[in-house]
Amino acid sequence: xxxxxxxxxxITKRYPSGGSRDLALSDESSQTKTLVRAADxxxxxxxxxxxxxxxxxxxxxxxxxxxxxxxxxxxxxxxxAAMVVGLDRTGHVSVIDHTHARAxxxxxxxxxxxxxxxxxxxxxxxxMTPDGSALSASVAKVxxxxxxxxxxxxxxxxxxxxxxFAQYLFDAILDAGREFSLTAVxx
Amino acid sequence: xxxxxxxxxxxxxxxxxxxGGESHVRPNPNQATPEEWRSYLYMEDNPAGWLKETxxxxxxxxxxxxxxxxxxxxxxxxxPIPGTKLGGKx
Ligand SMILES: [Zn+2]
Numbered sequence: 001x002x003x004x005x006x007x008x009x010x011i012t013k014r015y016p017s018g019g020s021r022d023l024a025l026s027d028e029s030s031q032t033k034t035l036v037r038a039a040d041x042x043x044x045x046x047x048x049x050x051x052x053x054x055x056x057x058x059x060x061x062x063x064x065x066x067x068x069x070x071x072x073x074x075x076x077x078x079x080x081a082a083m084v085v086g087l088d089r090t091g092h093v094s095v096i097d098h099t100h101a102r103a104x105x106x107x108x109x110x111x112x113x114x115x116x117x118x119x120x121x122x123x124x125x126x127x128m129t130p131d132g133s134a135l136s137a138s139v140a141k142v143x144x145x146x147x148x149x150x151x152x153x154x155x156x157x158x159x160x161x162x163x164x165f166a167q168y169l170f171d172a173i174l175d176a177g178r179e180f181s182l183t184a185v186x187x
Numbered sequence: 188x189x190x191x192x193x194x195x196x197x198x199x200x201x202x203x204x205x206x207g208g209e210s211h212v213r214p215n216p217n218q219a220t221p222e223e224w225r226s227y228l229y230m231e232d233n234p235a236g237w238l239k240e241t242x243x244x245x246x247x248x249x250x251x252x253x254x255x256x257x258x259x260x261x262x263x264x265x266x267p268i269p270g271t272k273l274g275g276k277x
Contacts, residue, residue, distance in 0.1 A: 052195065052248070053195075067195075067248050068250060121199070121202075122199075135196065135247065136246060136247045136248065136249070137203070137247060138246040
């Protein structure tokens with residue numbers, strides 16, 4: 001579509017982008033986010049195929065087991081819609097579009113765990129939170145859902161929070177990352 | 188720092204939790220006398236020793252759970268922490 005609206009992040013634009021990208025913070029809030037709630041023994045749960053605390057990628061969708069009996073599906077609009085349509089709704093299953101309720105940031109770089117360790121009390125060592133781990137925790141006093149999602153072997157985290165906290169959280173992470181030369185990257 | 192063993196999230200700083208107080212069985216509101224009800228609502232055992240108590244995992248899984256803690260030593264016992272709680276990329 002020629003006139004498709006480009007996503008312009010309102011929370012990154014005050015920062016100049018560029019410089020070193022060895023450690024980068026970006027806004028992925030334009031991704032479609034769908035919350036699924038279902039019992040652990042439901043058909044939907046086995047379809048999603050990941051338990052609380054883990055995550056996996058399937059057909060362009062990042063399936064995150066972010067809480068017991070609760071999953072978040074992250075992907076572009078068409079991939080997310082396809083997965084939702086294919087979801088087995090047998091039993092008690094609820095599906096809610098959270099795209100506009102939640103902001104989604106991504107912190108990438110070998111030193112990303114050092115940045116997060118300054119503002120979050122979770123152990124980000126490989127033994128506790130290997131690639132794929134999903135957990136909820138307070139980050140700079142904001143309740144966040146964190147998923148480790150390494151990209152090409154580079155350590156990377158997806159951090160979701162309520163959207164009204166997004167600017168504050170973005171600023172707080174950048175502030176924590178200043179000593180490691182963390183750079184804001186435009187969407 | 189008090190490390191509270193959440194059965195879902197593992198040991199976390201106590202600041203991640205809300206304390207729910209002593210765990211008592213709720214009497215049947217249709218049969219309890221006013222004295223029993225008042226005792227359930229307001230009276231605590233407050234022992235210096237092992238106590239069964241309720242915690243709410245506010246920053247993590249957002250679930251309530253019951254665990255035994257020694258109020259004198261802050262030691263937790265027989266807490267159900269699954270060994271494979273964190274998983275990984277499937
Ligand atoms: Zn928990």
